[in-house]
Amino acid sequence: MAARVLTKGIGGLCNPRFLAVGCSSHLYATAAQVKSPQTQADVNVTDKILSLPLESKDFFRLSELFTVKDLFDARVHLGHKKGCRNKRMQPYLFGCRLDQDIIDLDLTAEHLQLALNFTAHVAYRGGIILFVSRRRQFGHLVENTASECGEYAHTRYWQGGLLTNAAVHYGPAARLPDLVVFLCTLNNVFQTHVGVRDAAKMNVPTVGVVDSDCDPTLVTYPVPGNDDTPAAVELYCRLFRTTVNRAKDKRRQMELLHGLMAPQSP
Amino acid sequence: MATLCKVVRSVRNKTLLTTLLTRTRRTEPSGGTFYSTEQPDGEPADIKLRSEPSVSGLKSGFAAAFEQHSDLQQREQTRTRDQTSWTRNESSFASLLRHSPLVQMGPARDQVVVGRVFHVVKDDLYVDFGAKFHCVCKRPTVDPERYQRGTRVRLRLQDLELTSRFLGAATDTTLLEADAVLLGLMDGKEPRTK
Numbered sequence: 001m002a003a004r005v006l007t008k009g010i011g012g013l014c015n016p017r018f019l020a021v022g023c024s025s026h027l028y029a030t031a032a033q034v035k036s037p038q039t040q041a042d043v044n045v046t047d048k049i050l051s052l053p054l055e056s057k058d059f060f061r062l063s064e065l066f067t068v069k070d071l072f073d074a075r076v077h078l079g080h081k082k083g084c085r086n087k088r089m090q091p092y093l094f095g096c097r098l099d100q101d102i103i104d105l106d107l108t109a110e111h112l113q114l115a116l117n118f119t120a121h122v123a124y125r126g127g128i129i130l131f132v133s134r135r136r137q138f139g140h141l142v143e144n145t146a147s148e149c150g151e152y153a154h155t156r157y158w159q160g161g162l163l164t165n166a167a168v169h170y171g172p173a174a175r176l177p178d179l180v181v182f183l184c185t186l187n188n189v190f191q192t193h194v195g196v197r198d199a200a201k202m203n204v205p206t207v208g209v210v211d212s213d214c215d216p217t218l219v220t221y222p223v224p225g226n227d228d229t230p231a232a233v234e235l236y237c238r239l240f241r242t243t244v245n246r247a248k249d250k251r252r253q254m255e256l257l258h259g260l261m262a263p264q265s266p
Numbered sequence: 267m268a269t270l271c272k273v274v275r276s277v278r279n280k281t282l283l284t285t286l287l288t289r290t291r292r293t294e295p296s297g298g299t300f301y302s303t304e305q306p307d308g309e310p311a312d313i314k315l316r317s318e319p320s321v322s323g324l325k326s327g328f329a330a331a332f333e334q335h336s337d338l339q340q341r342e343q344t345r346t347r348d349q350t351s352w353t354r355n356e357s358s359f360a361s362l363l364r365h366s367p368l369v370q371m372g373p374a375r376d377q378v379v380v381g382r383v384f385h386v387v388k389d390d391l392y393v394d395f396g397a398k399f400h401c402v403c404k405r406p407t408v409d410p411e412r413y414q415r416g417t418r419v420r421l422r423l424q425d426l427e428l429t430s431r432f433l434g435a436a437t438d439t440t441l442l443e444a445d446a447v448l449l450g451l452m453d454g455k456e457p458r459t460k
Binding site for chain 1: 291357359366368372373384394396397399426427429431437438439440442
């Protein structure tokens with residue numbers, strides 16, 4: 001399981017493209033001579049591809065993926081009892097009804113939009129996304145979600161130095177994930193997952209679904225919401241999967257448009 | 267009469283006002299009220315006005331008020347039809363919450379709800395009834411083989427979440443489960459949406 005997590009070596013992003021360029025330059029007599037202007041043009045086009053999504057606020061049109069009503073129907077607004085509340089979640093709560101905390105879905109919608117947008121941009125730029133959840137009820141679901149969008153998941157016991165001591169666990173040039181998505185930020189003893197703190201230490205941004213008993217402080221993009229009901233977790237998984245796939249499709253489309261990649265045979 | 271004026275004044279629609287004014291210029295001299303059945307002439311004028319609609323198209327009294335309100339209603343309908351579905355179907359989170367069955371139910375103690383069995387482990391039935399957590403009930407001795415995955419059952423709720431504050435703890439300890447008593451099967455009744 002651990003070996004499945006981080007097995008990428010150095011230079012994930014740039015290599016495939018340059019390889020494609022090398023293969024398509026069979027028209028030139030001496031590839032070495034004419035390589036530099038072509039790669040220079042490539043670099044310019046790559047810069048353009050990478051900078052274009054940053055110009056618009058919602059480049060991937062993720063606001064059409066969900067509405068407040070969808071969140072409500074998936075029971076995202078239901079929190080734990082008042083006695084379980086983490087005081088740091090108080091700004092995200094709408095109120096407390098008969099001792100049960102209710103999460104404000106207007107805030108949730110805003111935060112979810114930000115989180116999905118960030119995830120999409122990371123996926124667009126070829127980043128590694130790691131889905132983490134220690135809820136045994138949803139372990140299989142999270143792993144399936146990750147495999148369906150071509151990313152990674154870690155739903156088992158988190159060993160001490162997975163991120164902070166990656167060189168020892170995986171080898172000298174291990175590439176850390178570019179984004180860690182927590183479907184539940186607590187572990188099985190109701191404490192904050194170690195991965196939240198470790199990702200913060202290693203400068204890895206995190207997106208996390210924080211329930212009313214979670215601590216949102218170390219999470220980069222907290223999404224206040226229910227993490228206990230299957231309906232809610234299925235909604236999050238569907239949203240993240242759609243986002244990542246949409247972003248990757250968009251990237252492929254942009255590359256085809258600018259003629260960088262040879263079109264795949266249908 | 268006063269409510270009529272209020273309605274008309276609140277509609278900031280020039281064309282409606284102008285049509286009203288052109289219509290009522292004949293019948294009403296003063297500015298406050300638009301429709302008036304009171305005539306300085308007395309009855310003969312009323313009778314004359316009432317008979318006039320068939321001739322000139324001008325109405326007074328109830329007929330005019332009915333026409334005006336149905337006109338307003340039509341305009342309101344066209345306005346809502348023109349709006350995008352996003353704005354029309356958008357109801358605020360607060361109103362969604364207020365009208366939700368969970369809130370309308372009130373305190374969960376001794377409320378009878380309908381749940382659905384989504385997982386079975388030998389004699390334990392995991393029943394989801396639309397709240398944050400599911401409840402786990404023992405398979406009853408009456409008709410035990412009818413309780414399978416997907417069966418709709420009736421429950422009497424005791425608690426939506428089993429939590430308790432133990433000595434020396436800062437927060438409550440939660441079991442991540444609800445507590446309910448299994449009453450029986452739904453028995454062909456209409457399943458209510460949750």
